[in-house]
Amino acid sequence: MSHNKDVVRTFFRTLWSDPETARALATDDVTWITTRSMPIPGNEGTIRHVGFEAVRNVADSGKKIDSGYRPETMSHPHELFLEAEDDHVVYQFTMRCTTKLGRDYVNDYLFLVKLEGGKIARFQEYWDSKQAYDVLVRGRDAATRA
Template sequence: MSASENKQLLRTAFDAWGTGDIRPLIAAMADDVTWTVGGHTSWSGSFRGKDSVRRDLLAPLGEQFDGTYTSTASRFVAEDDVVVVETRGSVATKAGARYDNQYCFVVRLEGGRIREITEYLDTQLVAEVLPDLAR
């Protein structure tokens, strides 16, 4: 796919996530996708495979939230098979804190599927608001 097609695929997925629907993003992932969360928190590291992303990252994260998490994209930059997406997440935690983080996702696509996601975020906010991820 072209850079503009890759960009449009991610724009569609992030438009849905902006309303709280992450399903299009998950559907666009290759079965062997790798999602890497930057930093040095208990949530940091690589999650390999779509099942691991759902089970080991997204499900435990979602359990922390009181309500629907949204991730609203503000910018998409595409070159070849890489699309960079800037977003802002928004949700309250069950503990009553706000988890309104800013992200930069660097996404590599191949054949219309997401192969790699590298997530850059405010890790201090993660450390302050989210409990440690048990692995």
């Protein structure tokens, strides 16, 4: 496996469990670009989240909401790392977990990751935001009305 793929793999494996290791693998201005259709709580006005603390806020956003996921139930039954041009890595995976409301959440994600000097500089997220909305947000709304 190439060095760039190793960096991306280690970054995403440690982002939730060992943030200091993840931070060491990122540039000072690392940027997570999210989808327009699913705003990040606390950062609703932007899709560009710059700096490691902003990246951590995005990473933790799904578990901060009342109907969010339970991190201890999270698994990735499918992962694929592909080398691309000009220090880019494509990371595609399926995430499976249980929400705080006991609902199953399964979704597919793709990140286009740009590295600079062997560190992660930027990554853009592509995923089924409607699936996330239906399970995480609408699920919360349905539980509130019940």
